[in-house]
Amino acid sequence: MGPRDRLRAPGRPPSPSKADRVQPARILMVVNAEWYFLSHRLALARMLRNRGYDVTVAAGVERQQQSLITDEGFRFVPIPIRRGELRLSAEVQTVVSLCRLYRTERPDLVYQTTIRPILYGSLAARLTGVFRVVNAVPGLGYTFSATGLRAALRRPAVAAAYRFALSGRRTRVIFQTQDDLRRFIERGLVQEERSFVVKGSGVDLDSFIPKPEPDGPPLVVLASRLLWSKGLGEFVEAARRLREKGVSCRMAIVGVPDVTNPDAVPSATLERWRDAGDVEWWGLRSDMANVLSLSAVVTLPSYYGEGLPKVLLEAAASGRPIVTTDWPGCRDTVRHGETGLLVRPRDAGDLAAALERLVRNPGERAAMGAGGRALAEREFAERLVVGQAADVCANMLSC
Numbered sequence: 001m002g003p004r005d006r007l008r009a010p011g012r013p014p015s016p017s018k019a020d021r022v023q024p025a026r027i028l029m030v031v032n033a034e035w036y037f038l039s040h041r042l043a044l045a046r047m048l049r050n051r052g053y054d055v056t057v058a059a060g061v062e063r064q065q066q067s068l069i070t071d072e073g074f075r076f077v078p079i080p081i082r083r084g085e086l087r088l089s090a091e092v093q094t095v096v097s098l099c100r101l102y103r104t105e106r107p108d109l110v111y112q113t114t115i116r117p118i119l120y121g122s123l124a125a126r127l128t129g130v131f132r133v134v135n136a137v138p139g140l141g142y143t144f145s146a147t148g149l150r151a152a153l154r155r156p157a158v159a160a161a162y163r164f165a166l167s168g169r170r171t172r173v174i175f176q177t178q179d180d181l182r183r184f185i186e187r188g189l190v191q192e193e194r195s196f197v198v199k200g201s202g203v204d205l206d207s208f209i210p211k212p213e214p215d216g217p218p219l220v221v222l223a224s225r226l227l228w229s230k231g232l233g234e235f236v237e238a239a240r241r242l243r244e245k246g247v248s249c250r251m252a253i254v255g256v257p258d259v260t261n262p263d264a265v266p267s268a269t270l271e272r273w274r275d276a277g278d279v280e281w282w283g284l285r286s287d288m289a290n291v292l293s294l295s296a297v298v299t300l301p302s303y304y305g306e307g308l309p310k311v312l313l314e315a316a317a318s319g320r321p322i323v324t325t326d327w328p329g330c331r332d333t334v335r336h337g338e339t340g341l342l343v344r345p346r347d348a349g350d351l352a353a354a355l356e357r358l359v360r361n362p363g364e365r366a367a368m369g370a371g372g373r374a375l376a377e378r379e380f381a382e383r384l385v386v387g388q389a390a391d392v393c394a395n396m397l398s399c
Contacts, residue, residue, distance in 0.1 A: 023054075024052050024053050024054040025053050025054065025108040025109065025397050026053070026054045026056070026105070026106070026107045026108050026109075027048055027053045027054065027055050027056070027107060027108065027109050027110075027111060027393065028056050028058060028101075028102070028105050028107035028109070028110045028111070029041060029044075029045060029055060029056070029057050029058070029110075029111045029112075029113075030058045030059070030079070030098070030110060030111070030112045030113075030117040030121050031057070031058070031059040031060075031112075031113055031114060031117060032059065032060055032081055032083055032113075032114040032115075032116055032117055033059055033060045033061070033062045033063075033081075033083065033114075034057075034059045034060065034061050034062065034063065034065050034066045034068075034069060034076070035062060035063045035065050036059070036114065037057055037059050037069065038065060038068055038069065039201075039310065040113075040138070040201045040310060041113065041201070042069075042072065043201065043202060043204070043382050043386045044111075044201075044386050044389050044390060045057065045072075045074060046072070047386050047387065047390045048390055048393060049073075049074075051390060051394065053393075053397075055074055056074065056075045056076075056077060056105060056107070057069055057074050057075070057076050057077070058076075058077040058078075058079050058101060059076070059078070059079065059081070060078070060079060060080070060081040060082060060083075061078050062083075066078065077101060077105075079094070079097050079098065079101060080093050080094055080097050081094045081097075081116055081117065081120075082094075082116075082260070083116070083258075083260040083261070091120070094116065094120050095120045095123060095124060098117075098120055098121055098123075098124035099124045099127050099128055101124075102121075102124050102125060102128040102130050103128045106130075107130060108132060108397060109130075109132040109133070109134065109393060109396055109397055110125055110130055110132070110133050110134070111134045111136065111393060112133065112134070112135050112136070113135070113136035113137075113138055114138060115158075118135045118136075118137065118162075118165050118166075119158075119161045119162065119165050121133075121165075122135065122164070122165035122166070122168070122171070123164075123165070125168075126168070131168075131170045132170050132396045132397065133168055133170065133171045133172070134171075134172050134173075134174065134392055134393055134396060135165065135166060135171060135172070135173050135174070136173075136174040136198075136389070137173060137174065137175050137176070137180060137184075137307075138176060138307040139176065139180065139304075139305050139306045139307035139329060140180060140183070140305030140306075140328075159187055159189060162184070162189045162190075163188065163189045163190075166184075166189060166190045166194075167190075167191075170396070170399075171194060172194050172195070172196065172392055172395075172396055173190050173194060173195045173196070174195075174196050174197075174198050174389060174392060175195060175196070175197050175198075175307075176197070176198065176199060176200050176307035176308045176329065176332075177197065177199075177307065177308060177328055177329050177332050178197055179328035179329070179332075180307070180328065180329075181195055181197055196388075196392055198385060198388045198389045198392070199308055199332070199379060199380060199385050200307055200308030200309075200310060200313060200380065200385060201308075201310055201313075201382075201385065201386070202313070202380055202381060202382035202383070202384065202385030202386050203310070203313040203314050203316070203317045203376055203380050203381065203382055204317075204382050205317055205376065205377060205381055205382065207289050208288075208289050208292065208314045208317035208318045208376075209289075209317070209318065209319075210318060210319025210369065210370070210373050211293040211318070211319070213295075213296050213362075213365075214293075214294055216250075217248045217249050217250050218248075218249045218250070218296035218297065218358075218359045218362075218365075219249070219250045219251075219252060219294055219295045219296050219297075220249055220250065220251045220252070220295065220296065220297045220298075220299055220355055220359070221252050221254060221291060221292070221294075221295040221297070221298050221299070222235050222251075222252070222253050222254065222298075222299050222300060222301075223253075223254035223255055223285075223288065223291065223298070223300075223311045224254075224255050224300060224302070224309075224311065225255055225258040225261070226253065226255045226256060226257045226258065226264065226265045226270065227258060227261055227263040227264055227265065227304060228263050228264075228265055229263050229302065229303055229304040230300065230301075230302045230304055231299075231300065231301030231302050231303065231325065231345075231346075231351070232253070232265050233348075234301045234346060234347070234348040234351050235251070235253070235279070235299065235301055235348075235351070236251075236273050236278050236279055237348035237352075238251075238301075238348050238349075238351040238352035238355055239251040239278050239279050240278055241348065241349070241352040242352055242355060242356060242359070243278075245356070247356050247359055247360070248359075249296075249355075249359045250280060251278075251279045251280065252279060252280040252281070252282055253270065253273075253279050253280065253281050253282065254282045254283070254284075254285050254291055255283075255284060255285075256283060256284045257270070263304075288311070288314060289314070289318070292314060292315055292318040292320055293318060295315075295318075295320055296320070296358070296359070296362075296365055297320065297321055297322075297323060297355060297358050297359065297365065298311070298312065298315035298318075298320045298321070298322050298323075299322070299323040299324060299351070299355065300312055300322075300324045300325075300330060301323070301324065301325050301343065301345070301351050302324065302325055302327060302329075302330055302345075303325060303327055303345040303346055305328075305329075306327065306328065306329030306330055307329050308329050308332055308333060308380075309324075309329060309330060309333065312324060312330065312333040312334070313333060313376060313380045315372065316333060316339060316340075316372035316373065316375055316376040316380065317372075317373060317376040317377075317380070318369075318373075319369035319370060319372060319373045320365075320369050320372065321339065321340045321341070321358055321364075321365050321368035321369050321372060322334050322339065322340030322341075322368075322372065323340055323341045323343060323351065323354045323355055323358065324340065324342065324343070325342065325343055325344070325345040326342040326343065326344065326345070327345050330342075333380075334372075335371065335375060338368065338371045339368050339369075339371040339372040339375050340368055340372065341354040341357070341358070
């Protein structure tokens with residue numbers, strides 16, 4: 001079905017005067033969780049709607065935030081999709097539900113992001129005759145970054161599933177970094193001519209703006225899903241080393257454990273770090289613009305399978321220098337020595353040295369922060385990045 005082929009309400013044939021009226025193409029956006037849609041895909045949905053498309057959102061419900069989506073004027077459809085460990089009965093239920101959803105909605109295009117929507121949604125699209133699919137890969141995730149026997153055993157199966165999901169003739173694939181695109185091509189998982197690189201989700205330059213640092217010891221912020229592979233252990237060790245050297249600064253972790261992920265840092269561990277005075281733990285915050293305005297440095301010492309970490313784009317837009325790892329996705333947000341510093345993954349000593357350098361040098365922080373804002377305006381502005389993703393959808397609907 002093309003974008004001009006319309007569905008009619010049963011039993012209500014159009015009058016001749018309305019027969020040729022073009023109705024908006026229907027786009028179904030499928031995401032693993034409603035909070036992820038709000039933080040990473042809401043801007044895209046708004047732009048697609050502004051371009052005249054009829055957008056429906058389908059997602060799992062984890063934080064009971066679906067009303068925020070309907071308040072934006074989008075129709076929301078809950079789906080039984082879960083993150084975390086595989087359970088055969090639950091996975092089958094998800095596939096069946098997606099098939100039912102696609103058959104009922106009959107979208108002109110489905111936009112799918114995160115691993116389960118991509119893998120299961122692509123299967124459902126094939127089974128129900130939905131021919132136009134855009135799959136947005138937000139990073140390689142836990143399976144491709146984790147070590148250990150379980151992850152090693154899962155990787156071939158996940159790779160095979162990706163190869164199937166991304167192979168459709170009318171499927172387009174969006175990656176966030178050239179590194180991820182290259183790795184998928186090298187593994188034979190995707191064809192280059194049907195693939196695009198769009199730099200993350202972009203950043204709202206009007207919401208995240210540079211502000212003067214507050215008075216007091218410089219605050220170093222790590223804001224993330226709290227996984228070991230996000231560098232939480234290295235961050236705490238760096239905090240201990242800085243304290244032992246007498247470096248005057250505060251170190252704060254912002255976020256909560258992702259209990260669906262086997263790599264989650266337990267709450268008891270976070271509480272122990274906080275109670276020992278190693279770091280501050282602020283928990284989940286919805287006011288990230290304010291959090292970043294309180295910071296002097298933002299860090300993410302990750303070795304997770306990142307896309308482009310949104311918090312680092314927000315930090316750059318907020319005029320804060322970044323310390324992150326020389327790691328796919330993370331390094332794409334920084335120009336080393338100009339907007340921040342890159343450190344070796346899994347190296348608490350290297351992280352501590354970079355943080356000490358910036359904590360002790362407010363002039364360098366200010367210069368790098370200004371460079372980060374300029375970089376955000378040039379490469380990561382939401383209207384630019386989201387516009388590129390919307391163009392991929394529009395081009396698919398035109399063919």
